[in-house]
Amino acid sequence: AEVEETFKRILAHKGVVGVIIVNFDGIPIRSSFADSSLTVQYCALIQQLAHKSRSAIRDLDPGNDLTFLRIRSKKNEIMVAPDKDYLLVVVQEPCDQP
C-alpha cells in the first residue's frame, strides 16, 4: 500500500505521463500506461539502458554506483531510478507554460 501511495503521489505531479515499476527480471509490476505494449517496450529498453549506464559508472570508478538517470528528449523527460532489485521509471512531458 505504501508503494501504491508513492506511485500515486508521483503520478499526481504536473506533466507526468506515466510511472512504471519494473522488477529485476525486467517485468513490469505496476504501470500507469494503459497501453501494455508501451509498458513492455519501456521496460525492455529502459532496463537495458539503465544496466548499461550503471556498468559505465562502475567501470569509471568501481566504488561508484548509478543512483538516478534523467533522459531529456525533445518531447519528454524519462527519469529512471535503478534500485538494487527494482527499476522505477517516470515519464514527464513539458508543461504548457512558455
Added chain:
Amino acid sequence: ETPKQAEPAEASTPAPATPAPVTTLQTPKSARDDAKSVASARSGKSQPRSGRSVGSGGNKSQRSDKSPKKSPSKKKAAAVHTPATPASQAEPSPEGCVPIFLPEPTQKIVGLAVPEGEEPPQSPMHFVPKQVIMDDIQNRAAVSEFKEHLKTLNEIETEDILLVADPDWKYGANFLMVVTEEARAEMLAEHTGEEEKEEEHVVLGYVPPQPRDWIPQGSDREIREASVSNSRPQFRLTYQRRRRDFGAPVSLADRNVVDAAPSKLVKNQFIDVQALEDANRSTTDIPITEKDQDVQVAPSSDSAAVQTFWGNPKNAFTQYEARQLSQAEREAQLELPELIEAGRRTAPLFEQSLQQNEIMNCFYDDYTNLGGDGILFSKTDNTFKEFQTFTDLEHSREKAVSHIAWHPTLKGIVAVSTRERYDFDGMVDHSAKIVLKTSVIVVWSFADPIQPQLFLEAPEDVLCFEFCPSDPNIIVGGCINGQIVLWDLSQHMDRLKSTKAKGRSKKVSNMLTEFVKTDSIPTIRYAAASSIELGHQAPVTDIMWVPDHFEIQKVTGYALEAKELKNVQIISCATDETIYIWDLRSAKSNNPVFKREEDRCPMGVPDTFWHLHLKWKPFLSVNLFKSEPGGNHNPVKVSMKEMQGDRSVLTKEDPEGKDPTSTNRGDFTMPGGPKPTKQRMLQKVSTFLYVGTEDGELVYVDWMPQKDQDTGKSQTPKPVFYSTMHDSSIKHLSRSSFDRSLVLCVGGWLWTLWKEGVNSGPILYSQKSPKPLTGGCWSPTRPSVFFITRADGSVEVWDLLDKTHEPVLVQNISANALTYCTVWNISHKRQLLIVGDTQGTAHAHKVPFTLHTPMAGEAPSIEAYYKREIQRRAFVMGRWDYREHEKIELEAKAKREAGIAPAVELTPEERLLKMQKKYEAYLAEEMTFLRELGLKDDDDEPLPAVE
C-alpha cells in the same frame, strides 16, 4: 624346439591385424566388406606389410593380437588369406607346445571326435587322460601319432594332456600338444580369461611412428632418369683473332650484292640463306631428340564414408512474448519489503526532478528563441528608410492620395489614385475647375520613379480601387460620383512587364526633352462604369472583390461554392447608407448588348465589360438599419472574413451541406434571374460584415437578407450590434491576415481592435492620439504589428507584443497629412511601406528589419495575448453586470433604509422588521396620545417588546 619357436608366440599375428580396431566401431558386415575392399586394393602390398608387422614386435602387436582370435576379423583373416600350403604358412609353435597331426581315427580313439549332428565344442581345449594316449601308443605302436612324442609325454607329470585344436593349421598341424607346465598354465589362462582381457585391451594408445629404413620401390630410378647428366664428352672450342686486327682501322661502305657478285672476294663475304619452301614440312622433319614427360597416377575410384546429422526440416517459427506477471503475482511483489524500501529511497529523487521541471521549463530551447528583437541591430536600423517617392506633376499635384494598391503579381508595380481635397462645399465652389480636370489612377513602377507607366482614366475622382486577384488585368474602382468603374489593362500588360528593362534604358534617354516622356504614357479609358441611376448615389468609399472560392447567391445571399475560381463579384459601400454586391456576369443575361458601331469600344477600349457600361447594377443590397429608429448607418469601410486564397472553407465543408435549390428559394426567384444552379452551399462561410460608418460606428451585420415579420419583404436584418467607440468617421477597417477574426478599425483619434464573436466591445483600444488617425494596415509578416498613419504626416508602428500603451516607433514621413498606407512584402528580406499624403505624393519606405521579420514564437504568443484580452473582456462584462446589480441593490438598500423600499423587494424578515417598526411607532404614538389625555402615567411600565 627351434630358435624360431623361441620367438614370442604373440608376435605371430596375421597381417590384417591393423584393421581390427576399425571393425570394432562398425557393424560386422560392413566392416568385413570394407576390409575386403581395402584388402583387394592393397593386395599387392599386403605381403611387405605383414612382414613389417612381424618384424616390429613390441607392445602394440602384443595387445592387438589378442582381439583377432575371437573377433570376427579372425574368420575374415582366414578368408582373405587364401592359405596356400599349410607348411609354407606354418609358424613356430609356442614354447612348451608341440604341433601334432591327429587324423580322424586317432581323434576317435582319444575321444576328440565330434559325433555326427552335434555342435563342435566351443573351446579348442581338450583334456585327454595321459593314460589313454599311453594306451594308444601301446595299442597301435608305430601307427600312433603320439609315438614320436613318447619321450616328451613321459616327462609330463600331469594326469591328462592338454590338446589345443588348431583348425587353421597355424602351427603346422591340426592340434597343438602342450607339454610343459608353464605352457599349459599360459594356454589355460589365455583361453579362459580371454573375454575379459579383450575388453580391457580394446583401447588403443597412440604409438608414435618409428623411423624406418628406406626401401627402394622403383622411384629412385625415376629420379635418376629425371636428372641431367653428361651423355657425351664435352667439346672444346677455341676462337682466335689475329693480333694485328685488333683496333685496326676499318672502312665501311654500302655495296650492292648483285654488283659485287662477280668478285670472288666478295662472294665469300656473304651467305645466301634460302627461304624454306614448306614451313610445316620443315618442322615435322625435325626429329624429336629429347622429350620430357611426367605421368602421375591418381586412383580411379575411391570410397569414403562420412557421418552427418540430418535434422528433419519443418516449417516452424518462433515468436516471443514479453513476460508478464499475473495480477496476484504483481500484488504480491508490490508488498515486498525490498520494493517498499526501494520506493522510499527513490521517491524523493523523483519528486525533486519533477519539481525542478515544473519550476523551470526544461524543454525551452534557447537557440530557437534567440535573435530577433533588435539585439543584433543598432538603433539606426529601427527606422523607416526612404526608398522612393512617386508624384505626378500633372495629375496628382494638389490632390490627396485616396488609395494605393500593389499589383498582385508583378513586383514593383503600384497604382495610386488621388482625389480633390475639397469638402462638399468646396467641391461645389470649384466645380468648374474639377470638371475640366481629368481623374486618373497613376500606375508607377519602381524601376522608373520619375515617369508613370500608365494612366487609368476615370469619369470622376476615384476613392478606392482594387486589382482583381484572379485576373490582375482587371481593376475595379469606386468613384466619388457613386459609379463603379472597371478597367482592363490586358493590352498594356507588356508595358508593365517590360518596365525593368525600359527603366534602365531610360536613364540614358532621360536627358532628352521633357515631352517625350509625357507623350509616351498611354492613358487607358475605363472599360465600363455602372449605371448612375441604379448604383450608389454617394461617393463610393470602399470596394472589394469577393474571394474566388465562393460567390454570393442572388437575392438570398447564400455563399455558394464557385467552381471556376474566378473573382466575379464585388462588394462596394458608399455613404448613401447602402452596401451593394455586384456581379460582372449578371448584366450579360439581363441586358442585350448593344451592337451598334458607335456604342462599341470608343477610344480603343477593350470590350470586355462594355456590355455592363451604364447598365450595370448591383444584385444584392445590404442595408444598415439602426437598431433604434432614426435613419440608417452610413458605411465608409467594409470588411469580410473570407480571404482571397484561403480555400479552407471548401475542404472542411460538410458534404451534407444543404442544397440551396432544395430550400424554398422559389419565393425569391425573380423572373429573368439566373437559373438555379447546383452549386454547393458553403455553410462555413461567414456572411457577416464589419462595417465602419461615417459617424465612427462599427456595425456587425449579416448580408443575408431575411424575411421581415411585418412587411413580408426580404431585406437585410438589423445589425447584430454596433458600437460607437470612434469619435469620427472610420478611416480604415481591415482584418489580420494571420487571424481573420481580428479586425483593426482606425478612425477619429483612436484605433480599436475587435475580435469576431466578442461583441461587447473592442478587445483592445488605444488612448486618444495627439493627432487624428487617417489610415492603417496590418503587417503581412508579423501578427502583432500594424501601422497607423496620422494627420501630422507621421507613421505609428504598434507592436502589441512590445508595448500596448504607445507605439514602438513614430516617424515623420511627410510634411503633409498622410491619407493612406499599405505594406507589400517583396521578399523575406525586404518589405515596403507606401504611404500617400495630401499632396498627391506616394512615399515608399523600407520597413526596418525588426518590424518585418517575425520573432520566434510570435504567432502563439500574440494569440495567447489576444486570448487574455478576450478573457479580460468577458471579465469586464461580468463586472458590468455585477456592478449594475450592485448598484440596483445599493439603491434598493438606500430606499429601504429610507423606508420607501418597494414591497416586492421585501423578504419575510424585512417585512417583520418593518411591521415591528410600525408597531413601535404606533406604540409611541399611543403613549404620547394617552399622556396627552392624561390617561397614562410616565412611570408605567413599558409594554414588552415584540420579538
